[in-house]
Amino acid sequence: MDLDAFSTVHTPAWDRLAALVRRRRLDGAESDELVRLYQEVATHLSTVRSAAPDPVLVTRLSDLLTRARARIAGAHEPAWADIVRFTVVTVPAALYRVRWWTLGVVVACLAVAVVVGVHVATDPDALAAMGTPAEREAYVREAFVAYYDPRASFAAMVWTNNAWLSAQVIALGVTGIGPLYVLAENAISVGATGGMMAAYGELDTFLQLIAPHGQLELTAVFVAGAAGLRTFWAIVDPGPRKRSLALAQEGRALVTCAIGLAGALAVSGLIEGFVTGSGLAWWLKIAIGTVALAGFWAYVLLLGRRAVRAGATGDLSQDQAGAVTPTAG
Template sequence: MDLDAYQVVHEPAWQRLDELGRRRRRTGAESDELVRLYQATATDLSVIRSAAPDPEVVTRLSQLLARSRAAIAGAHEPSWRDAVLFVVERLPAALYRIRWWTVAVMTAFLAVAIVAGVWVATNPDALAAMGTPAQRQEYVDRAFAEYYAPGAGFAATVWTHNALLTAVCIGTGITGIGPVYFLYINAVSVGNIGGMMAAHDSLGVFLQLIAPHGMLELTAVFVAGAAGLRVFWTWVAPGPRTRGRALAEEARALFTVAIGLIGVLFVSGLIEGFVTGSTLPWWLKIVIGAIALAAFWTYTIVLGRRAVRAGQTGDLDDDRAGYTLATVG
């Protein structure tokens, strides 16, 4: 297909659609014309994507159609029904669909952390790289435990920091490198600290202070990594869908995961801020963390399986995603 010739022929219609879409008020005839031009331009976009997928033209028409659709349908008003639908169906479906990716990421993360920990604990040179003997002793005896000073301020800081990191992990997923780097650095860091604590006969202290909040917090990290890598894999192997549509659908579904992880990390932040550094018995702290983790997986598996069987994927409905054309009348 000669894209330049195609553009010349259809440019007047595209410009007219842009003009009508930008108007604040339209007559009945103009509204009907807007819908007809919207449908025709959507067809044009489909043709160009199939025959001559020029990125600049595709982007321009996609933006034009998005503005026109907003003009036709109007802004969507959020409601309690939307919030319930998100919590009960969309989020658990999105989490359920990447459950095995999450398990795979968790397995790899723990393997790297254990190897790093054993290396630091058993290799004098690796241990020496963690600081001078006095610095290491200070960290083991005081600094590590003092980091978990209980309080709302600490909980809020932890929450916002972790939410930002998981969002970055998902957002850079399409590169394939971002999530792997993020997970590797965190796994090595956890392993190195654990190894240093073990070398100073304080592995029990490390586990007692990490486990209460860490079970849920690290699970959120695993989910973020799984979501990011799922986006990358969709780009590599889109399946029967076009690559553009597959990426759009998976990215929207996994953005749902990113929003949901804000809530998960809020809970782990509360545990880290008010339970981990508290005076509660260590076994009770771990029980609280285990209950939070069990609640997450129950939510994911029970509600997620039901939502997926009902056809949910975590993506937007077809009409809000732009796959359903508006009609006149």
């Protein structure tokens, strides 16, 4: 093939395609011409590659087709736009949808913790099960307070532990029993510790050290449990959806909840690492924890309500998750 003659004949088409690609706006006829020329130039590139693979011409046509293909297909939204939407729409929608489940988990766990705490504080046998008198004395007088050592490594350790606990609740959500077991174990542990502190007259110390970070930390764990239980309930009662579809949708929303809770637990970890054990006044420490909790619920209720009303569920968008068969109800 005579490459020079081939280029002379088809250069007007290549130049026209390049001109269309550079234009900011195209009318209907120009858009049709862009697609037609794209297909024509693609054929030219294939011919050159097979008959006379000149590297300069191949590079020129490949670059032209790449730009034309991007113009035809349209550019994807910048990554930051996806991150912003995920943060202000997807995550709060997922958390908002489990708000009533969260309330149920909060009430149940607090009830268990209080009952266990009262039992340990008032029953000598239950108190004895917490350890020997020397061990209990050392824990109440020294170890409990010494645990909250303000430093960065401690904050990182706290965040890791809490994230692991929430991950267990979320991962075991589909079983139904798993979240209940982890939540009950956590409630019993907190209640028993509080009861032991109360038995030694240190309930105020317990509450002062738990309240700054515990408000947000425990809420995040409760939300994780609620999200896990909701996923299990999607299998029990999928509504008009197929069980497999309901599980897939709620499971993806569960992952969204987990990502959102990782942020909340990071904040509670910073409070526990740098505020709880600091020299600040107790009222200020508790106020900081309360503000953090209020911020979390404002994020969930205000942004979440708006997102859900707009149709968000915390699941992937249809083009990411795939289309599903419409169902009535």
